[in-house]
Amino acid sequence: GDGNCIIRNGDYLQVASYGGLHTLNLDLSRINDGLSGAVPTTGSAKHLALANGKLLQLNLTERVKDAESSPAQMRVFDANDLTWSNPEMVASDLTIAPVDGKNTIAIDSDGAIYVCLGKNGVNKYVGNSLVKNIRLGEGENHESPANGIAIDDKYIYVASGSGVYIYAKSHLDAPVIKYHTKFRYDGTEESKGSMPSCNYVAVKGDKIYLAYGRAGVEVLRFKNR
Numbered sequence: 001g002d003g004n005c006i007i008r009n010g011d012y013l014q015v016a017s018y019g020g021l022h023t024l025n026l027d028l029s030r031i032n033d034g035l036s037g038a039v040p041t042t043g044s045a046k047h048l049a050l051a052n053g054k055l056l057q058l059n060l061t062e063r064v065k066d067a068e069s070s071p072a073q074m075r076v077f078d079a080n081d082l083t084w085s086n087p088e089m090v091a092s093d094l095t096i097a098p099v100d101g102k103n104t105i106a107i108d109s110d111g112a113i114y115v116c117l118g119k120n121g122v123n124k125y126v127g128n129s130l131v132k133n134i135r136l137g138e139g140e141n142h143e144s145p146a147n148g149i150a151i152d153d154k155y156i157y158v159a160s161g162s163g164v165y166i167y168a169k170s171h172l173d174a175p176v177i178k179y180h181t182k183f184r185y186d187g188t189e190e191s192k193g194s195m196p197s198c199n200y201v202a203v204k205g206d207k208i209y210l211a212y213g214r215a216g217v218e219v220l221r222f223k224n225r
Contacts, residue, residue, distance in 0.1 A: 005047045005104075009055065009079060016045035021057060023082045031082060039084040043070060046096075051107035053079045057087075058105050058115060060096065069097035074105065074115055074125075090128050095120055102147035102159075102199045108169075114156060116146035122158055124172070132172050136160045148200035148211070157208060159201040164210055166222075183215050 005016040012031065015022040023037030024030060031037040043060025050056075055077040060070045072094040075087040090113060096103050101118040108114070113125040124132040136158060137144030148159035151169075155176070158165045166177040183196055196215035201208065208220040 004045060007048050007050050009050055009082075012082060014048060014050075014055070014082075016048050016057065016059070018044045020059075021045050021084045023084070036083050043072070046072070046103045047105050049105045049107050050079060052109070052111060054107060054111075055079050055081070056090070056105050056107055056113060057084075058094075058103060060099065061092075064099070067099050069095055070099045072096045072103075072117075074113070076113075088128075090125055091115070091123070091130065094123070098145075101145055104148045104200070106149045106151050106156075108151050109153070114149050114151065116149050116158065118145040118147070119143055120146075122146045122149065122156075134158070134167065134172055136165055147198065150201045150203045152203050157201045157203055159198040159210060161198060162195045163198055164201055164208065164220075179220065181210070181212070181218055183212060183218065 002018045003015050007014050011026060013024045013026060015024065020038065020040035041059040043062050045057065045059040047058045048055065058072060058074045060072050062070050064070060073092045074090040074094060076090050077084060077087050094117060096117050097119045103116050103118060105115045115123050117123060121133055121135040123130055136146055144161040146158050146160055150157040154169060156167050156169060163180040165175040167175050196212035198210050198212055200211040206222045208222055210218045212218065
């Protein structure tokens with residue numbers, strides 16, 4: 001199946017795909033010359049995150065084409081479990097909308113887990129307990145989707161809509177910064193002047209990197225961090 005996410009785990013590559021979860025050698029061959037590193041999931045495997053000796057995995061639990069939403073689950077493995085054989089359930093009752101959106105996960109240094117659920121916002125877990133749901137956007141509907149997420153020592157950064165929402169980890173009720181890009185698509189006549197979608201975010205020091213698909217990458221400096 002198509003590859004949705006790939007991470008390097010020591011001397012191996014691990015992949016989340018439409019068909020399931022895979023572990024490969026660095027030369028892209030299967031481990032143990034077989035399929036022992038390939039495990040199917042009931043729905044598309046969306047994303048992987050590696051930190052603190054743990055490997056976090058998010059997948060849909062249904063394969064319904066063109067559905068508006070889908071149930072999903074999030075599991076955690078020991079980072080040395082290359083055959084995906086001993087998962088622990090973090091959350092089995094997630095709902096992702098839309099199905100074909102960007103849904104990323106992250107593990108903080110303190111072990112807290114964050115998952116982006118599209119229009120359903122961001123969930124924060126401690127162990128397997130939900131401790132916070134963050135809804136993005138304005139008004140009652142909070143329709144701005146949570147796509148990508150990054151974490152540093154003070155803040156979480158959520159790629160959403162036309163930019164990024166930045167929250168202090170000590171106060172997740174409201175963002176400290178809402179940034180909306182001034183970029184516009186200037187390609188085809190149909191897309192000319194339209195806003196791009198911010199899909200992914202990465203943070204290094206005081207730099208914030210935002211990926212907008214065809215519109216490119218924007219680099220910001222976080223002043224007074």
